[in-house]
Amino acid sequence: xxxxxxxxxxxxxxxxxxxxxxxxxxxxxxxxxxxxxxxxxxxxxxxxxxxxxxxxxxxxxxxxxxxxxxxxxxxxxxxxxxxxxxxxxxxxxxxxxxxxxxxxxxxxxxxxxxxxxxxxxxxxxxxxxxxxxxxxxxxxxxxxxxxxxxxxxxxxxxxxxxxxxxxxxxxxxxxxxxxxxxxxxxxxxxxxxxxxxxxxxxxxxxxxxxxxxxxxxxxxxxxxxxxxxxxxxxxxxxxxxxxxxxxxxxxxxxxxxxxxxxxxxxxxxxxxxxxxxxxxxxxxxxxxxxx
Amino acid sequence: xxxxxxxxxxxxxxxxxxxxxxxxxxxxxxxxxxxxxxxxxxxxxxxxxxxxxxxxxxxxxxxxxxxxxxxxxxxxxxxxxxxxxxxxxxxxxxxxxxxxxxxxxxxxxxxxxxxxxxxxxxxxxxxxxxxxxxxxxxxxxxxxxxxxxxxxxxxxxxxxxxxxxxxxxxxxxxxxxxxxxxxxxxxxxxxxxxxxxxxxxxxxxxxxxxxxxxxxxxxxxxxxxxxxxxxxxxxxxxxxxxxxxxxxxxxxxxxxxxxx
Numbered sequence: 050x051x052x053x054x055x056x057x058x059x060x061x062x063x064x065x066x067x068x069x070x071x072x073x074x075x076x077x078x079x080x081x082x083x084x085x086x087x088x089x090x091x092x093x094x095x096x097x098x099x100x101x102x103x104x105x106x107x108x109x110x111x112x113x114x115x116x117x118x119x120x121x122x123x124x125x126x127x128x129x130x131x132x133x134x135x136x137x138x139x140x141x142x143x144x145x146x147x148x149x150x151x152x153x154x155x156x157x158x159x160x161x162x163x164x165x166x167x168x169x170x171x172x173x174x175x176x177x178x179x180x181x182x183x184x185x186x187x188x189x190x191x192x193x194x195x196x197x198x199x200x201x202x203x204x205x206x207x208x209x210x211x212x213x214x215x216x217x218x219x220x221x222x223x224x225x226x227x228x229x230x231x232x233x234x235x236x237x238x239x240x241x242x243x244x245x246x247x248x249x250x251x252x253x254x255x256x257x258x259x260x261x262x263x264x265x266x267x268x269x270x271x272x273x274x275x276x277x278x279x280x281x282x283x284x285x286x287x288x289x290x291x292x293x294x295x296x297x298x299x300x301x302x303x304x305x306x307x308x309x310x311x312x313x314x315x316x317x318x319x320x321x322x323x324x325x326x327x328x329x330x331x332x333x334x335x336x337x338x339x340x
Numbered sequence: 341x342x343x344x345x346x347x348x349x350x351x352x353x354x355x356x357x358x359x360x361x362x363x364x365x366x367x368x369x370x371x372x373x374x375x376x377x378x379x380x381x382x383x384x385x386x387x388x389x390x391x392x393x394x395x396x397x398x399x400x401x402x403x404x405x406x407x408x409x410x411x412x413x414x415x416x417x418x419x420x421x422x423x424x425x426x427x428x429x430x431x432x433x434x435x436x437x438x439x440x441x442x443x444x445x446x447x448x449x450x451x452x453x454x455x456x457x458x459x460x461x462x463x464x465x466x467x468x469x470x471x472x473x474x475x476x477x478x479x480x481x482x483x484x485x486x487x488x489x490x491x492x493x494x495x496x497x498x499x500x501x502x503x504x505x506x507x508x509x510x511x512x513x514x515x516x517x518x519x520x521x522x523x524x525x526x527x528x529x530x531x532x533x534x535x536x537x538x539x540x541x542x543x544x545x546x547x548x549x550x551x552x553x554x555x556x557x558x559x560x561x562x563x564x565x566x567x568x569x570x571x572x573x574x575x576x577x578x579x580x581x582x583x584x585x586x587x588x589x590x591x592x593x594x595x596x597x598x599x600x
Contacts, residue, residue: 088432091597113434124429126420128354140347141433165354 059096060247062240064189064223067215071236071253072225075336079245080225081121084193087223088118101188117182117220118191122198123174127167131158131177134166135184142185152180156210172203179210183218190214190222196231208235229332243336256331262298264307267320274316281310286331298323344435344443352447357416361451364409365401365459372396373466374475389479390467394491395558397463401456402498402551410452410502411509411526417448418513418522428598438590445510445586452502456495464488490557498554501574504547504581511589544574547581 060083064070074080085091086098089109098105103112125134135149153159156176166174175195182190192211196204212235214220226232232239232253239256241249249256263286268274271294275285284297296307304323311318352358373393421427431437471481512522529548536542536549543549553574 085428085598088428090428090431091599110434110436113432116432118429118432120428120432124426126351126426128420129351133350133353137347137350138433140343140350141435143343 060242060245062247063250064221064240065238066221067219068237069211069215069222069224069235071232071239072223072242073229073232073239073332074225074227074242076227078227078242078336080227080242081193082245083242084118084120084191084223084225087191088116088120089113090120114185115188116191117185117187117189119175119178119182119193119195120191121193123171123178125166125174125177125181128165130163130165131169131173132162134177135181138181138184144185148184148186152183155183156180170203171198172200172206175199175203175207176210179207183214183220186218187220190220192222192224194226195224196226196228204231211235241332241335248335263295263324264298264304265320265322265324266294266296266307266311266318267292268294268311269317269319273314274311277310277314277316278307283307293320295324341439341443344439345446348443348447351420352417352451355416355420357413357420357451360409360413360416361455362458364405365455365462368400368405369397369459369462369466372400373463373470387478387480388487389471389476389481390484390487391558392479393463393467393470394460394487394494395555397459397466398491398494398498399555399558401459402555406498406502406551407505407530407548408523408526409455410505411522413451413455414448414506414509414513415519415522415526417444417451418510419519431598437593441510441514441589441593442586445507445589448510449499449503449506452506453499456499460488460491460495463491494554494557497571497575498551501550501554501578504550504578504585507582507585507589508547511585511592514589514593540569544569545577547578550574550578 060079062070062072062083072080072083082091086093087100087105089106089112092106100112101115105112126137129137131153132149135152136146139146139149150159153162156179158173158176158180161169161173166177169177179192179195182192195211196207199207208231211222211224214222224232224235236253238251239249239253240247241256266274271292275294278296279285283303286295286297296303298304304321308318308321373396421430430440467481470476471479509522509526512525513519516522533542533546533548536546537552543552553571556571
């Protein structure tokens with residue numbers, strides 16, 4: 050809770066192992082708050098946080114041994130060299146010193162390791178932060194908007210790195226972003242959050258399949274039409290406009306069936322059209338407030 | 341804890357904190373031992389070389405530099421974790437937050453101790469230079485061992501008496517992100533409290549006056565010496581005060597939500 054506003058409520062995320070999970074939502078949806086709570090940086094006003102089957106913050110230290118994270122921005126010691134930045138984490142994480150060279154090589158920073166970080170570009174800083182997050186061989190990597198502030202080339206570099214992590218290191222990546230295009234290119238699974246609550250979770254294909262094909266109806270009584278169709282087992286994706294009723298199609302036969310049902314129930318239909326939505330439209334319809 | 345201390349040492353590399361830890365005692369010694377002693381500003385009647393060197397250096401440290409320097413070093417050390425986001429990153433590591441806070445306190449204390457040790461070293465070197473160049477021919481340079489031991493004891497005492505102050509600054513650095521708060525208190529509090537230096541209770545209880553108790557061995561003024569009390573009182577006040585403030589600091593870091 051921040052004041053009277055619940056930033057996150059009843060959120061249960063199922064993140065499959067060794068995949069990239071995209072945690073998507075508009076600004077202010079509660080993504081960063083969720084990540085902070087998962088990392089024990091903030092305490093919930095009510096309820097419990099469970100991760101790896103352990104309770105946060107009660108079992109914070111054992112949980113954090115299995116997590117590598119970048120919270121919001123790279124957060125590096127600018128006066129120190131890249132190597133020393135990693136050395137600080139390596140000492141605390143008790144891992145082998147040779148691991149520093151391994152992760153530096155992975156993010157292609159070996160040659161710049163002895164330069165002060167203040168001389169690094171934003172992309173290099175972000176890569177160094179990724180290297181630091183990987184240092185302790187975590188099971189779960191939590192990355193909060195890792196491409197923020199990067200140029201297109203930097204974004205591409207980070208994307209390619211992240212995409213390879215699950216297969217290369219067997220790590221699960223939990224990636225938050227407000228950019229659908231980014232998640233679309235990296236993630237296997239997606240969780241969409243709006244006003245602190247989960248509105249969709251599953252594979253990206255499921256998201257497309259569930260919400261992409263629908264009919265848009267304008268009738269003399271949309272409320273009544275909705276009630277009737279609901280009884281016939283139809284689902285209603287969030288509508289783009291308040292005057293129209295959107296009905297989810299499960300097969301191509303559904304469109305004429307919907308018309309028949311409504312006509313048989315004396316509902317006048319002024320407009321009917323079959324529509325397909327882009328992933329972006331699906332995301333917008335799920336996350337923007339309906340009128 | 342050992343890991344965090346080592347990590348804090350790595351963080352200190354290339355910092356202003358470390359540079360100042362060497363530079364400030366060096367400059368202080370240069371000011372204390374050359375302009376002042378050479379022209380007899382301190383005590384023209386003094387003829388004991390080593391006693392003058394040590395009393396002048398330690399006196400300058402306690403009166404002029406100590407509290408402000410400690411405030412500056414604590415604020416700078418804390419400022420290495422520049423923003424809350426740096427703390428967020430630090431607190432994502434599998435170590436208790438209060439360990440991070442205590443490690444920072446220990447390192448700052450270590451840096452202050454190093455500065456005081458260097459101050460003594462520079463005082464010895466300055467004495468040797470003054471003796472060699474015969475800048476004060478009337479000075480007698482005898483019984484170095486005993487005088488160094490007395491200076492070292494006073495210096496260690498001064499350090500212990502500063503612990504309360506270091507703990508307060510550490511707490512404040514953690515509590516307020518802006519380092520000006522610590523610096524402001526580090527400058528203003530000693531300025532105000534120095535007016536109470538001759539108060540029998542204040543001198544053994546106020547964190548910003550405690551370190552003056554380490555100078556009793558060098559005072560010759562009978563009216564001042566009359567104020568001297570049992571030295572274990574200020575030492576206990578400093579150590580216990582530091583422990584209480586550190587406990588509050590540990591509680592603060594453990595309970596605080598880390599927001600941007």
